Amino acid sequence: xxxxxxxxxxxxxxxxxxxxxxxxxxxxxxxxxxxxx
Numbered sequence: 001x002x003x004x005x006x007x008x009x010x011x012x013x014x015x016x017x018x019x020x021x022x023x024x025x026x027x028x029x030x031x032x033x034x035x036x037x
């Protein structure tokens with residue numbers, strides 16, 4: 001993978017933490033939606 005993206009080459013740890021943050025927010029959003037049903 002070449003690092004020709006907007007953001008400078010972020011290490012895998014940062015990418016994984018971002019993924020975990022996104023999954024956490026998605027899960028919380030889904031739980032809120034299902035709780036309101």
